Amino acid sequence: MNHIGHLHIPARTIMTPGPVEVDPRVLKAMSSSILGQFDPQFTAIMNDTMGLLRKVLQTNNHWAFPIDGTSRAGIEAMLCSVIEEGDGVLIPSFGRFGGLLTEISERCGARVHSLVCEWGEVFDPEIIIKEIKKVKPKVVAMVHGDTSTGRMQPLKEIGYACRELDVLLIVDAVATVAGTDVKTDEWMIDGLITGTQKCLSVPSGMAPITYNDRIETILMQRKSIEKGLATQTQLSMNNFDRRIRSNYFDLSQLQDYWSPARLNHHTEATSMLYGLYEGLRIILEEGLQQRFERHRVNERALVVGIEAMGLSLFGNPNFKLPTVTCINIPEGVNGDAVRTMLLEDFGIEIASSFGPLHGKIWRVGTMGYSCQQRNVLLTLGALEAVLLHHGANIHKGEAVQAALDVYKNVGRVHVK
């Protein structure tokens, strides 16, 4: 007979682009007792979470709340609530997650216009702006930081152009919010999605989003049509069913649930909300600017260490995503064997890559609570040891020293 033992979770240092380590305060919050979803104590936490989210997302939008589900649940809620059958959607894609936006938009019935660039590069905003003028889409949907290639697309000029041309800009900022500056309002982003398990440093399972009145107007139109037409027969007779196709991801219903009306929709994910609430409080206690600086310093130390080892980085350095570092796997080294040894012998996890980059690069995340001096130094030391074990030709004893110099020059950087 198989015996199913106690849940055993080994100690890990997680240096991937998510999920990442979580502050013990968040885990503690998540083990609090359950409250009913309409208990005033719970709805107060819902309201407070909206307030915390507005600050972290740098927006004055009224609507800022989490979708229950992983980040792509947030993306799907945003896209399926905004896009109607036949709408033009322009998707400039510079990695795998641009592909996700395309796939979801197509399922919503969009006419998708794709723009692609070589992996490791980003777009010259002018090229996107020219394309917007040409295809006149209703929506531009794009990724801010694509973890698959470790690049970050500048959005400010694109945001201004979209507003001027009356096009909606929807942004996947899953990998960037709370790790590097994401100015939702200043960059004129209409709808923004993030996720919990990256720089927010909360377990996977919620996708905070925010949207402005330009998007809310569309939601209200699609909703009033639903209310105005009494029966399904009338809907099909008029051939004019503009209702949002998903119940679970219907933002017009979800915002009613998050409003003082508290119209019942789903049952809010109690423990996840406790975790998100505490995670957001930790971010604001640290301070957004201080947090971005911590991410920059640890990224710097990691990069300097990797280069001192004699390894090279993948992609255009001018547009590097500060929260993910892509390392070219040296000639003759089996990337997966190195990752396995890091995990099994050192308890350190780094990521492989997708599609055209699989087997070519490793991806090391420096996100949220995982983004610490101790983790960076341990990862550099362990990677060097494992590479030497695999016979790689690297500079011995340089990486950790070079990283230590970075920390010495900026003063010690801790999590808080």
Ligand SMILES: *Cc1c(COP(=O)(O)O)cnc(C)c1O
């Ligand atoms: C991780 C990630 C996602 C998807 O997240 P899930 O939580 O796995 O659904 C989407 N976009 C980007 C840019 C990501 O890095």
